């Protein structure tokens with residue numbers, strides 16, 4: 001039996017061609033498939049592919065506003081209960097006042113925070129200012145490091161970027177601060193022209209959802 005015996009009919013030729021096809025295609029299939037699986041499917045679908053992404057933030061603020069009237073040396077404790085499942089970009093406290101009783105003798109405010117009831121590593125802040133400036137005191141904390149809310153273009157896997165831009169539960173709890181008023185009155189004979197001030201206290205937590213859009217480069 002020589003080679004011609006394998007190919008002397010059209011049916012035998014077809015069978016030989018089929019055998020050769022599978023001899024070639026199986027090694028190629030098994031060589032290529034693990035590569036495809038390793039890059040994409042096993043390590044989490046599309047999130048495993050490193051790519052360039054347009055990163056933006058859909059922001060939703062959670063706010064608390066209160067107003068207090070304080071006399072000289074009076075203090076007020078303000079509490080902001082923050083519970084959210086969302087990521088928290090920043091938490092800001094702004095205190096303002098507008099002393100128009102005797103504008104040349106501006107009242108003042110001193111603020112000390114208390115972060116002892118907050119999840120995560122944060123530092124207490126302390127600051128003071130004059131009612132001639134608005135706001136008198138601004139304090140800000142970042143549960144998401146370096147958060148600005150501005151758009152970014154980043155390269156990496158989707159998982160890497162979502163881990164980078166996350167607050168991981170930090171920042172929830174009861175934010176607290178104590179405001180102490182200092183009233184400065186113009187020295188006017190016959191009466192006191194200023195003995196109190198109205199302070200506005202605004203807490204804002206900026207929560208966000210991450211929006212990732214792959215950057216598709218169109219070849220010219």
Ligand SMILES: [Ca+2]
Pocket residue numbers: 099101102103105106107183184185186194
């Ligand atoms: Ca005053």
Ligand SMILES: [Ca+2]
Pocket residue numbers: 099100101102107183194195196197198
């Ligand atoms: Ca006043």
